[in-house]
Amino acid sequence: MSGSGSGPAGSNGSRSRLRRARLASGLIPFLGLVLLWMLLWGQFTWLAFATGLVLAFIVSVVFYLPAVRLSGRFNGGRALLFLGRLIADVVVASVQIAWSALNPGYRPSNAILTVQLATRSDLLMTFTAVAVGLVPGSIVLDIDRDAGILHLHALNVASAADVPALKRSVSAAERRLILAMGSADDLARLAKSASMSEGRAG
Amino acid sequence: MTGDGVRDVITAVLVLLSAFLCFAAGVGLIRFTDVLSRLHAATKPQILGLMAIVADVAVSNPSVSTITLAFAIVFFQSLTAPMAAHMVGRAAYRTGHFRSDILVADDLGPFIPPHGGKS
Structure with a gap:
């Protein structure tokens, strides 16, 4: 979905909800990558977290994949x-x-x-x-x-x-x-x- | 029995279970009759065998790093093994590398007629 600004303007609330959903869809895999990095090192320290953030950023920029659409519901x-x-x-x-x-x-x-x-x-x-x-x-x-x-x-x-x-x-x-x-x-x-x-x- | 004794017994059982399952997977790879059947042997007993050996390492050497690594190994193996089997199975079906005489039903035939196979 490109051009969120040019589309038919919905109400303010629905647009911010859409933006939040899109942010969550990108954020959850990103945090998953950071978590994986910490799991591989087997330590939950700030150093592992910081290096994980940097590597997750590089991985998500270099190996770009279309965003996964999460349902937003979890039981x-x-x-x-x-x-x-x-x-x-x-x-x-x-x-x-x-x-x-x-x-x-x-x-x-x-x-x-x-x-x-x-x-x-x-x-x-x-x-x-x-x-x-x-x-x-x-x-x-x-x-x-x-x-x-x-x-x-x-x-x-x-x-x-x-x-x-x-x-x-x-x-x-x-x-x-x-x-x-x-x-x-x-x-x-x-x-x-x-x-x-x-x-x-x- | 002391705590160490109990742990040794659990470790021994898990190692034997894992060895048995991996052995059965190996036998299945040889004995099953076509590619599609062999893929079953290559995925399921192998996954459970891996789970057992990883659980075994986690029991015999319980620390945060071992347990977290064990979870990561099991998670990614069980995510990737079915996908690998899917890719091989898809290629095998489309190139006709399977035995249709041992199928009791083939619902995929009308969608993708396999070609190149000796029918």
């Missing part, structure tokens, strides 16, 4: 729920795959499936893709960003009858993520898609 409890479930899923997935690798009678039977996501936010789509890549038996093969579709490869799918359950588990992971940090728009989309699938089932 700590839901985020903990999402993280706990993610770790449990990673453990289950690792044990399953370790077992298929060592099982003498292993027979390959995989599937490629597509899942329609509710969100249109780039950040949430990325997080969902990463989370899905860690949970039981799936890897993201392709992402249709405009339509919000994930194409996944799933391991150990016995038959085509198991595919809907897998799709539901991916949608559930996305749902937990949206509830934790989605925008109001994503929440509305989520409610709409939930009521639609209920209507289809009933």
Whole structure:
């Protein structure tokens, strides 16, 4: 969004809110870089903070990336729920795959499936893709960003009858993520898609 | 048991768990039948094995710097490993380097017909 001054002049309050949102979207990754620098040094001293600030500035100028649009909403409890479930899923997935690798009678039977996501936010789509890549038996093969579709490869799918359950588990992971940090728009989309699938089932 | 004894037991269990998972990941890389299946072995057991070994270092040598570094390692590994798998998987699908005979469903086919593969 360029030319904030030349656009149709909104009310003063909304413009300052927009400016604050844009500032936060730049500031949070910046502070994340400083924090990473202090984590790598393993010390929380003023010296590490100051050198971190300088390096974060250099990195964000030299390796310029378009700003990430944050939703501005964060629910700590839901985020903990999402993280706990993610770790449990990673453990289950690792044990399953370790077992298929060592099982003498292993027979390959995989599937490629597509899942329609509710969100249109780039950040949430990325997080969902990463989370899905860690949970039981799936890897993201392709992402249709405009339509919000994930194409996944799933391991150990016995038959085509198991595919809907897998799709539901991916949608559930996305749902937990949206509830934790989605925008109001994503929440509305989520409610709409939930009521639609209920209507289809009933 | 003393505190050190308990810590030794936890350390031993975590090291063995990590070694087992990394071993299983290695076996999976060889035994699984195509690129897409092998990517599963390369991401999941490997991540849990890494988490276990990093937790092990943090338990055996608990200090602020070790624990913060452990969090950074786990965070970035679990962020980058699925992305690397995604890039390889995407390339493998589009160039037809996978076995379609072991797929029970292929919903991606209508979107991107794979080419160059021996079907």
